[in-house]
Amino acid sequence: MLSVDIKKKLKNFTLDLAFSMDKEIIVLFGPSGSGKTTTLHCISGLTHPDDGRIQLNGRTLFSGSDKPLPVQKRRVGYVFQDYALFPHMTVRKNILYGAEDQQEVDQLVTALGIDHLMEEYPKNISGGEKQRVALARAFATEPDLLLLDEPFSSLDANVKEECHHELLRLHDKWEIPVILVTHDRNEAEKLADRIIEIDHGRLVV
Amino acid sequence: MSYSPLFLSLRIATIATIIVFLLGILLARLLARKVFPGKSIIESVLLLPLVLPPTVVGFGLLYLFGVNGPVGQWLLYFFDYKIVFTWVAAVVAAVVVSFPLMYQSASAAFQNYDPNIENAALTMGASRVKVFFTVSFPLAWPGLLAGLVLTFARALGEFGATLMIAGNIPGVTSTIPLAIYSAVEAGRMEQAYTWVIIIIALGFSSVLWLNWWTKRNVMAFKQDS
Numbered sequence: 314m315l316s317v318d319i320k321k322k323l324k325n326f327t328l329d330l331a332f333s334m335d336k337e338i339i340v341l342f343g344p345s346g347s348g349k350t351t352t353l354h355c356i357s358g359l360t361h362p363d364d365g366r367i368q369l370n371g372r373t374l375f376s377g378s379d380k381p382l383p384v385q386k387r388r389v390g391y392v393f394q395d396y397a398l399f400p401h402m403t404v405r406k407n408i409l410y411g412a413e414d415q416q417e418v419d420q421l422v423t424a425l426g427i428d429h430l431m432e433e434y435p436k437n438i439s440g441g442e443k444q445r446v447a448l449a450r451a452f453a454t455e456p457d458l459l460l461l462d463e464p465f466s467s468l469d470a471n472v473k474e475e476c477h478h479e480l481l482r483l484h485d486k487w488e489i490p491v492i493l494v495t496h497d498r499n500e501a502e503k504l505a506d507r508i509i510e511i512d513h514g515r516l517v518v
Numbered sequence: 519m520s521y522s523p524l525f526l527s528l529r530i531a532t533i534a535t536i537i538v539f540l541l542g543i544l545l546a547r548l549l550a551r552k553v554f555p556g557k558s559i560i561e562s563v564l565l566l567p568l569v570l571p572p573t574v575v576g577f578g579l580l581y582l583f584g585v586n587g588p589v590g591q592w593l594l595y596f597f598d599y600k601i602v603f604t605w606v607a608a609v610v611a612a613v614v615v616s617f618p619l620m621y622q623s624a625s626a627a628f629q630n631y632d633p634n635i636e637n638a639a640l641t642m643g644a645s646r647v648k649v650f651f652t653v654s655f656p657l658a659w660p661g662l663l664a665g666l667v668l669t670f671a672r673a674l675g676e677f678g679a680t681l682m683i684a685g686n687i688p689g690v691t692s693t694i695p696l697a698i699y700s701a702v703e704a705g706r707m708e709q710a711y712t713w714v715i716i717i718i719a720l721g722f723s724s725v726l727w728l729n730w731w732t733k734r735n736v737m738a739f740k741q742d743s
Contacts, residue, residue, distance in 0.1 A: 385643045387641075390641065391637070393634040393637070397632055397637065399639070401657060450638075
């Protein structure tokens with residue numbers, strides 16, 4: 314269970330959002346520059362809102378002027394746009410970097426069909442494969458919540474399709490709340506249990 | 519002919535390089551991706567020794583470290599130590615003139631990769647220290663190494679500021695560049711030739727090695743190479 318209620322002044326507008334969610338997939342949908350990525354950053358702890366409250370499974374991640382919980386302790390998985398894989402580490406080292414449990418990792422790697430890539434460096438694998446490695450790396454930390462920032466935007470249509478299935482499958486298995494950011498209407502409708510549309514930092518109703 | 523200028527040069531340049539390497543990385547890491555008012559002023563001050571004549575840098579150091587200068591007085595009072603005209607002063611001069619090269623290389627190196635790579639490590643639970651040593655440092659390493667080599671070469675060649683603050687005392691502060699100057703002044707051309715050849719060889723081989731290393735290693739994990 315995640316509840317978010319945040320206010321943050323940005324350059325051209327104020328981000329002002331409130332929503333709560335259970336173990337579902339929420340798609341944050343809206344044009345670029347509408348505050349989607351900032352919202353993910355606030356939830357993950359990479360940046361902090363000016364005011365508000367963020368709670369995850371009864372833990373307070375952020376509350377008004379209290380000291381925010383540091384990003385390392387939030388148990389929030391984050392898949393970045395362009396994946397942000399560690400270019401100087403093999404796929405194996407990427408996935409094990411924050412891993413909790415070696416056995417879980419083996420299962421995860423098999424489930425995503427990336428066993429054969431473990432000794433490769435990120436520059437030698439395809440976009441779809443990078444996407445899977447990034448997902449595996451995020452799931453390996455056994456997060457309580459998964460954030461995905463435009464994870465499929467640079468993939469070919471057919472690879473994108475496969476990755477959509479992959480995500481839905483993993484979500485069924487892991488049962489954690491997932492927030493996915495996209496500006497692709499089709500993708501939003503296909504993946505979302507619920508779509509939250511934002512523009513200029515506010516919910517569109 | 520005494521070989522003391524060679525060993526003196528190597529010792530001073532090595533110590534100065536270690537100091538500048540650590541200091542440059544620290545400051546570049548702190549400032550590289552930060553945006554705050556006055557940043558360009560701070561950076562300009564840090565780069566100033568690169569554009570000023572070495573005599574001006576030496577004059578400034580003499581003012582600061584001289585027995586009547588603010589730092590010099592302090593050193594004398596607390597440690598009973600006079601720094602001017604010692605080999606330590608030559609290290610100080612080498613540090614100041616070579617610092618901008620390291621700072622620029624390091625600053626560029628820390629801005630040369632996607633900041634989300636560090637963010638990803640943070641979200642995976644890694645402490646800032648762990649992120650620095652496992653992610654930031656290895657990714658910036660090619661640029662840091664370039665800075666290191668340039669720093670060493672510049673420290674080795676330092677003349678003007680050293681002459682002003684450390685003097686030209688044989689066996690104490692007379693490094694290769696100063697020994698060349700003395701040799702030419704005294705008409706000992708043979709000796710000057712020898713030192714000139716040695717310092718060209720040192721400078722050339724460090725830059726050559728850097729180019730070779732960069733070609734071999736930098737492209738190793740770069741995208742689309």
